[in-house]
Amino acid sequence: MAEVLVSEAIDEEPLAPLRATHQVLVVPDLWQDAAELRRQLTTARAWIVRNQTRVTAELIAAAPRLEVIGRCGAGLDNIDLAAASEAGVAVVYAPLQNAVSVAELTLALLLALARRLPAMDAATKAGRWDRHAFTGVELYGKTLGIVGLGRIGFLVARRAQALGMRILAHDPHTNPHHPMVLESGAELVELDVLLGRSDAVSCHLPSTDSTRGLFNADRLARFKPGALFLNLARGDVVDEPALIEALRSGRLGGAALDVRAVEPPVPGELERLTNVILTPHVAAFTHEAQQRVVQAVCRDVAAVLAGRPAHQMANRPAARPRRALG
Numbered sequence: 001m002a003e004v005l006v007s008e009a010i011d012e013e014p015l016a017p018l019r020a021t022h023q024v025l026v027v028p029d030l031w032q033d034a035a036e037l038r039r040q041l042t043t044a045r046a047w048i049v050r051n052q053t054r055v056t057a058e059l060i061a062a063a064p065r066l067e068v069i070g071r072c073g074a075g076l077d078n079i080d081l082a083a084a085s086e087a088g089v090a091v092v093y094a095p096l097q098n099a100v101s102v103a104e105l106t107l108a109l110l111l112a113l114a115r116r117l118p119a120m121d122a123a124t125k126a127g128r129w130d131r132h133a134f135t136g137v138e139l140y141g142k143t144l145g146i147v148g149l150g151r152i153g154f155l156v157a158r159r160a161q162a163l164g165m166r167i168l169a170h171d172p173h174t175n176p177h178h179p180m181v182l183e184s185g186a187e188l189v190e191l192d193v194l195l196g197r198s199d200a201v202s203c204h205l206p207s208t209d210s211t212r213g214l215f216n217a218d219r220l221a222r223f224k225p226g227a228l229f230l231n232l233a234r235g236d237v238v239d240e241p242a243l244i245e246a247l248r249s250g251r252l253g254g255a256a257l258d259v260r261a262v263e264p265p266v267p268g269e270l271e272r273l274t275n276v277i278l279t280p281h282v283a284a285f286t287h288e289a290q291q292r293v294v295q296a297v298c299r300d301v302a303a304v305l306a307g308r309p310a311h312q313m314a315n316r317p318a319a320r321p322r323r324a325l326g
């Protein structure tokens with residue numbers, strides 16, 4: 001039983017400062033064992049997760065000493081923020097620390113789609129030397145549509161500019177005069193305009209009530225014929241059967257997906273399509289990003305436990321009488 005409970009596999013080196021002052025327990029598979037998780041939560045003052053642990057109202061209620069939840073990443077869709085706030089539990093996270101890695105994988109996948117790298121690699125390793133079967137397309141002079149111009153979308157835009165791409169962006173939460181929009185070189189447009197004009201569309205949206213299912217059959221039909229689609233954000237913003245249909249019909253030229261509606265997915269049609277590149281939700285998995293993410297979250301967890309303000313809070317917890325229980 002521990003004061004600081006970690007219920008998923010994280011990079012443990014940056015935990016050292018927290019370990020020096022608190023009893024820390026890391027159980028990489030705990031998120032899969034509901035009964036044991038609930039038991040461990042009875043003593044936890046801090047609970048550190050990434051995206052596989054479902055931080056529900058029920059589990060928060062089962063943790064009477066809990067003061068802070070640390071989310072080692074940017075997405076908050078696995079955390080019941082309202083329940084945490086109501087229970088007086090702070091939620092700290094790392095909204096910026098893995099953005100460069102996500103942007104770099106986005107560019108890697110965009111280039112891999114344009115030049116059909118996975119198929120070419122597989123064929124060459126299988127003994128074929130078929131130079132004419134793999135003629136690709138250049139990205140230079142093409143248009144990239146970025147849906148969601150937050151930190152990651154911005155970094156993708158900057159990198160795509162260096163390839164000589166034109167950038168369109170759609171984001172109702174920003175405006176053309178915002179410094180990030182100006183520096184991104186993106187032209188802000190309505191979603192339908194972006195879909196109709198982009199040679200490749202990259203999604204960088206969180207999963208919310210207004211984004212779930214956004215890329216449905218109707219929207220996929222508005223893409224420029226043969227366009228490429230990339231999703232390194234959240235799987236449930238895409239209607240997978242509709243995407244499969246758009247890829248099979250040739251409406252879309254290819255897709256790269258790092259995230260899926262259900263993770264891990266049950267292998268099916270997407271896994272069989274040759275114009276699709278699949279990766280297992282690893283955009284943030286670089287040594288640098290993992291170090292930064294865990295360091296930032298541990299620093300904020302320690303701050304909250306010491307009664308100091310955190311740098312990156314995701315909620316405004318209600319005042320609570322819980323510490324008296326300790």
Ligand code: 3PG
Binds near residue numbers: 052
């Ligand atoms: C995020 O939300 O930051 C990314 O999806 C990565 O999350 P993970 O590191 O918890 O898998």
